Amino acid sequence: MINTASSSDSLFRQVTDSIAISILSGDLEAGALVPTEPDPGAGFSASRSVYREALKYLSAKGLIEARQRSGTRVAPRSAWNLLDPDILRWALAGKIDEDFVRNLYELRLFVEPNAARLAALRRTPEQLTRIGAALTRMEQNPPYGDAIIEADLDYHGSIFDAAGNPALTCLKSVVISTLLWSMRLQRNKDPSLFSVPLADHQRVYRAIAQQNGEQAGTYMATLVNDALHDAIAALRHTRSGDTTKHIEKINQIY
Amino acid sequence: MINTASSSDSLFRQVTDSIAISILSGDLEAGALVPTEPDPGAGFSASRSVYREALKYLSAKGLIEARQRSGTRVAPRSAWNLLDPDILRWALAGKIDEDFVRNLYELRLFVEPNAARLAALRRTPEQLTRIGAALTRMEQNPPYGDAIIEADLDYHGSIFDAAGNPALTCLKSVVISTLLWSMRLQRNKDPSLFSVPLADHQRVYRAIAQQNGEQAGTYMATLVNDALHDAIAALRHTRSGDTTKHIEKINQIY
DNA sequence: CGTAGTAAAAATCATACTATAAACTACCGG
DNA sequence: CCGGTAGTTTATAGTATGATTTTTACTACG
Incomplete structure (x- = not known):
């Protein structure tokens, strides 16, 4: 090793x-x-x-x-405390266990829709602004860049924060790790096959803006599901090769 | 201090x-x-x-x-990694922030019904046996003793394990801390007002036995909600006083 | 079968020295 | 006279090393 x-x-x-x-x-x-x-x-x-x-x-x-x-x-x-940010980082550093990442997505599916729902109900105007700003950065930056990753993470992170439950917010690290994992995959397949699921992000934002909790939850569930399916699809197109350097670079953001 | x-x-x-x-x-x-x-x-x-x-x-x-x-x-x-077992233990050791515990129950409400649902779908016969054994110990032990606490924790822990998602299982610590918190409260109020919600536990178990995921999830949601309401009700009856010794004893189980 | 002795490993203590980055100073150019 | 920049200082974390104590699994003995 x-x-x-x-x-x-x-x-x-x-x-x-x-x-x-x-x-x-x-x-x-x-x-x-x-x-x-x-x-x-x-x-x-x-x-x-x-x-x-x-x-x-x-x-x-x-x-x-x-x-x-x-x-x-x-x-x-x-x-092992698998939800610890360091542990997730280490788990991501080596050869990635596909089942484990699937488990993380599953956990996201349980947690994030609820976070979106609470965010819709409890958000302050300032918190909504932050979510919107992150969304804008996602829209205006080219795919695959570090900027859009940061924006994506900020988007999901802001929603967690707006949910007003610090214990819930600790699961932010799970979003980070799954996102980095999917980025790592996407670098290894045909870029044309992938598109950032902006539409999902946009309608979750709108639901939160309108304080419609149920809708925010539903849309977020779709978003996470789509993300998982995209990632699984990307797996099928993956060619083996060294992806370490790119991940190392991404890791330095945190 | x-x-x-x-x-x-x-x-x-x-x-x-x-x-x-x-x-x-x-x-x-x-x-x-x-x-x-x-x-x-x-x-x-x-x-x-x-x-x-x-x-x-x-x-x-x-x-x-x-x-x-x-x-x-x-x-x-x-x-702070609020989901870390040590952190929860430390948070529980001092004067407890009621809002924080409420947040933990909220998180449980998002996670545990899904754990029960998955457990119903994925459990092995052996895992079902373990859940049933824990339930039996809950039924046959007197309330307030350490035995029933251990049995309760084992019951919830077995369900997490049966869900077959290690990342999810890490949230076991949240169940532990809320349970210890509620025990601490109950010692300070009229014992006659409280009863272990055995019925809830029993029907969750039955649903898991019958591999009925939706029902297991629904019943588990009720269980967690009931637990929260009981705990909140207990708060109203709490008289101030030193409860440190009892908690210290309970903590030693882990 | 129990009991005392042995030793392996972690835990603790004490005391060095080094590296880093923030703050301060002095210098230089405008 | 002002502002910025390069070099210096220094507080604090980081690293190194050797010795001692405590705990406890194992063993040999009564």
């Missing part, structure tokens, strides 16, 4: 990313021992301080568990 | 809990500086290693952000 952390990152981050990606990619299986001290043959050389702090960071995400005398081991998958 | 960490915990955990609870309780406001070195007047005395590892752990949850030269500060609330 090639160490994907760039050398400009702090040593702590290099070590953390490296171990995390080994775990998320399945390179280190659940139950496997994580070395007590920094492994000289692991692609990095760090002191024990850095290494231990990295392990604490990973244990905070549920990826590893330390027990005295037994050692530090990779935790079972059920303990 | 009294340090709620028991002295039998590891020093690392005491420090982590102490700082985290200060943040979650609002004692340390967003943007506030977190001391560079362990604060002698903070209720604990630890070396810098332990203290730094605690800070890394907290930064993994999004609670704090370190920047060279500027210092380490409490992150804005929007960066």
Whole structure:
């Protein structure tokens, strides 16, 4: 496994990313021992301080568990906090498990329509403005650019914010990861086959503007469904190849 | 603020809990500086290693952000990963923000009926057995005991597992925290006013057994709604008083 | 069968030194 | 005289290393 952390990152981050990606990619299986001290043959050389702090960071995400005398081991998958932004980023960094992404879309389908519904009911004028501004940026930027990705994320993020439920808003990270995943796919297929589903975005916006909760929810459900189907369709056209660099670039936005 | 960490915990955990609870309780406001070195007047005395590892752990949850030269500060609330099990535990440890719990119930209402629906469609016989066993334990144990809490959590957890979506399952922690919160309330009011909503649990189980997804979803929605209303009703009967000890005991289950 | 001893690994402590980026200063050109 | 820019300072996080303590699974002994 090639160490994907760039050398400009702090040593702590290099070590953390490296171990995390080994775990998320399945390179280190659940139950496997994580070395007590920094492994000289692991692609990095760090002191024990850095290494231990990295392990604490990973244990905070549920990826590893330390027990005295037994050692530090990779935790079972059920303990991983899959909704954590870092975990999603790491999961996205390697070879992507298609089923997992499908699960994320499924979760979005449960959550985002409700977020749109609440946003329609609870939004302030300022929040509506922000959603509209993001939509405008989506309309006016060329597809595939970083600008439109940022706009898309801002659009969905603003809707979460307008829903007025901070706990709900934490699921924003799921939207981010699915969006980055679909971008990664689209780069590998015929661009003409794909179009940003602007119409869906527009009518969700209108429903929120009109404070029509049910309609906002319905349209958002369609939007997420369309996004999933587009992504699945893109999968069929995917040719194998190295897409790492593009994803790395996108990741730096966050 | 009294340090709620028991002295039998590891020093690392005491420090982590102490700082985290200060943040979650609002004692340390967003943007506030977190001391560079362990604060002698903070209720604990630890070396810098332990203290730094605690800070890394907290930064993994999004609670704090370190920047060279500027210092380490409490992150804005929007960066907190409110769905993280630790965060929910810390949020529950202090004085509870009623609105926040209401938000958690709202999220449950979006997620859990769908989990029940999927569970009805995808469950294996073994998974159904586990749900049924948990239900039986709920029926056969006296109310208010730890046994019934464990059974209730196992019931909801089994349904999440049966839904076959690991990302969805991560939201189990939300169920745990709302359940513990409602238990905490119920201890402070007239016990005769409350009854475990067994009927709701039973018909959800039956729907899952019959693989009737829509019905399972509908009944689960009722269950969550009932739970919320019971909890809100209990709030009205709450007399002020120290409930910390009981919660501490419950927390140890996890 | 239980009990005391052993050791492996995490946890803790203490003390260095380094790198970074924000703030400040001094210089230079307009 | 003003404004900006390049260099310097410095506070703080980050990194490094070695030693000690605590916990606990395992083992050997009574």
